[in-house]
Amino acid sequence: MPELPDVEIFKRYLDATSLHQQIEKVQVHHSRILSGVNQKTLQNFLTGEKFEKTSRHGKHLFAKIGGGWLRLHFGMTGYLKYYKNETQKPWHTRMHIRFCNDFQLAYVNQRLLGRVGWVEKPEDFISRKRLGPDALNDTDCHRFKKLLAGRKGFLKSALMNQKVIAGLGNVYTDEILFQARVAPDKPVEDVSAKEFAALFKSMQTVLCKAVEAKANPEQFPKRFITPHRSKDGRCPRCGRKLEKITVAGRSGYFCPRCQV
């Protein structure tokens, strides 16, 4: 589930496997994943070059290479896989980078909702898309309040809006709301100063713990609601059956007793 913590793990994976190696060949198996660049241009930009470093903003991963940056976004289903043996090539590999050491990096995207692009600088992309500050690296409690102040609509919608804060998706938004004990359908205008502080603190804790757990829900702390997000899921705090709610077209889960 490629939200901020997942993409942070992909970043570390790319850093640990693919930096400073010359690229021998690039193949795009499905042009639908390309955004603002065609296959030939992308191949020209990458071939013979090396990834120098990476950065992440929200759910976007950038890798500096040659005269610009490769941008990777994963949609609802996507990940990276570094491998050597052709038998390990994942199903639904949409782009494929072969390094001179014979290892390969696959961009896997089953549902084709992810995108690969090329930007001169990450900041250009971030401002063009009007993305908010990164939820993990670029916020503090004061700024967080200011981002949400004066907004209308439900809290969950605002938190999931990438133009407000970048990186939170459906699952982690539910987790943050649960940990802060605030209901997803609370109007932003009704959120108290105390609740804003709790939300900010939960956002930091949840994202940090998720990254520590390698974004794997099986390794999340016991108090997390994420592993219980399902029809018969129960609140890990009070045991009550979770409620399902649709906000901004997405299914959210929350505990009606613990979250007010």
Add this chain to the structure above:
DNA sequence: CTAGATGTTAAGGT
């Protein structure tokens, strides 16, 4: 067979 799944965006409405 159908509904729903981690994301984003366009279109149309309030």
Add this chain to the structure above:
DNA sequence: CACCTTAACATCTA
């Protein structure tokens, strides 16, 4: 301008 809902995208699974 801000926000809402719905649909669409493509594919797999419960």
